[in-house]
Amino acid sequence: MxxxxxxxxxxxxxxxxxxxxxxxxxxxxxxxxxxxxxxxxxxxxxxxxxxxxxxxxxxxxxxxxxxxxxxxxxxxxxxxxxxxxxxxxxxxxxxxxxxxxxxxxxxxxxxxxxxxxxxxxxxxxxxxxxxxxxxxxxxxxxxxxxxxxxxxxxxxxxxxxxxxxxxxxxxxxxxxxxxMAQAVDARKLVGQAMGILMERFDVDGDRAFAILKRYSQDTNTKLRDVAQQLIDTRKLPH
CATH class of the missing domain: 3.30.450.40 (GAF domain)
Known part of the structure; x- marks a missing residue:
């Protein structure tokens, strides 16, 4: 009231x-x-x-x-x-x-x-x-x-x-x-990038991941970013 x-x-x-x-x-x-x-x-x-x-x-x-x-x-x-x-x-x-x-x-x-x-x-x-x-x-x-x-x-x-x-x-x-969402997104990107490498160079999954990891280490770039660049440009970083 x-x-x-x-x-x-x-x-x-x-x-x-x-x-x-x-x-x-x-x-x-x-x-x-x-x-x-x-x-x-x-x-x-x-x-x-x-x-x-x-x-x-x-x-x-x-x-x-x-x-x-x-x-x-x-x-x-x-x-x-x-x-x-x-x-x-x-x-x-x-x-x-x-x-x-x-x-x-x-x-x-x-x-x-x-x-x-x-x-x-x-x-x-x-x-x-x-x-x-x-x-x-x-x-x-x-x-x-x-x-x-x-x-x-x-x-x-x-x-x-x-x-x-x-x-x-x-x-x-x-x-x-x-x-967690970023981690899931990163795994998806890496998976897509691995698929591109496997198809282009006729390598298995382990070899494709090793290639991505090497480029990540050599260029001091996050693995997620290496994968994103490969997906966007179809090229690995220099």
Missing amino acids: PGVPLTDQDVAVTSADAFARLAIELHDAPGVEETVDAVVQFALQALSCTYAGVALYSRGSRPEIAAVTDPVVADVYDLQLSTETGPLVTALRERTTILIRDTLTDDRWPEWAAKVGALGVRSTLDVPLATGGGSRSTVGVIGLYSPIPDAFSADDEAIAHILARHASVAVASARQEET
């Missing part, structure tokens, strides 16, 4: 329903990009933030921007990734949540805070995305930002941690599925 305040139980049920819908959306996301986009959009709806973003470790073990809801978040991230210092970098390295209540008064990263404050960001909350207990299990961080000082309450921080757990598992699963 209008005008009737929500009880703690009502809020809990609403949050549970929201996370249930998020879990389904993350499960249905076709890839990592779609997964992190769903995470940041949920953050805007469920938390006291105006902007949100996700940075993920790349295969080169360097954090990269994966999703932002506003260009200002990309600026906040770039300031840290270029200098390798700031709350986001610390959250990644130390697997710890970093809350800045006001960028104009926090003195832990003064140069970064001054630049971020000039962008209009006053409160920040960085929560690591981790799937286990080891340092290698950290997959990234979700950053939440507000132009209002002291915007994030204890409830916001608790919800952010729940969101981070959902996001961590979803990102890890999406990456695993993408890796």
Whole structure:
């Protein structure tokens, strides 16, 4: 009924329903990009933030921007990734949540805070995305930002941690599925390339694979790429 305040139980049920819908959306996301986009959009709806973003470790073990809801978040991230210092970098390295209540008064990263404050960001909350207990299990961080000082309450921080757990598992699963899909694709390409060699040079499968492998090693090219070039050009690399 209008005008009737929500009880703690009502809020809990609403949050549970929201996370249930998020879990389904993350499960249905076709890839990592779609997964992190769903995470940041949920953050805007469920938390006291105006902007949100996700940075993920790349295969080169360097954090990269994966999703932002506003260009200002990309600026906040770039300031840290270029200098390798700031709350986001610390959250990644130390697997710890970093809350800045006001960028104009926090003195832990003064140069970064001054630049971020000039962008209009006053409160920040960085929560690591981790799937286990080891340092290698950290997959990234979700950053939440507000132009209002002291915007994030204890409830916001608790919800952010729940969101981070959902996001961590979803990102890890999406990456695993993408890796498996790439492996299946690579096997198909190598099989097609082997077929071309077997037909052209009248060799068996073992010999055809050995030829591809030799060219891969001699040219320092991935086996998949050698196979793709043979399929596209009907020629082996020089």
